[in-house]
Amino acid sequence: MSAVYRVNEKKCATCRWWQGARGIEMRANVPFYVKVDGAGACMALNNQSKTPATACSRWSKWEKL
Numbered sequence: 001m002s003a004v005y006r007v008n009e010k011k012c013a014t015c016r017w018w019q020g021a022r023g024i025e026m027r028a029n030v031p032f033y034v035k036v037d038g039a040g041a042c043m044a045l046n047n048q049s050k051t052p053a054t055a056c057s058r059w060s061k062w063e064k065l
Contacts, residue, residue, distance in 0.1 A: 003036045003052055007065045013052035016060045017044035020052060024064060031065045 004025075005013040012018040013036045020040020025033040036052040044058040 005034045005036065005052065007031045007034060010055050010059045011052060012040070012042065012050045012054045012056075012059075014062050014065060015042075015044075015058075016062045017042050017058060018050065018052070018062075019043060019047075020050075022052070034062075034065070 003013070005011050007014055013022060013034045018040050020036060020038060022034050022036045024031050025035060039049055039051050041047040042050045045056070
């Protein structure tokens with residue numbers, strides 16, 4: 001099951017520490033959405049499994065955005 005998040009949302013899907021499978025959808029050559037498939041591990045939280053919709057205080061914008 002895929003999920004889609006806007007690049008300005010502070011969720012695991014848009015965080016630099018999240019290690020799940022994801023891709024970027026562009027609009028007018030600007031990142032607009034992050035598409036995510038499944039859960040992933042968080043490097044900032046000792047590789048705990050997280051869903052893409054989770055948010056935490058260690059969020060940092062994904063460098064590809």
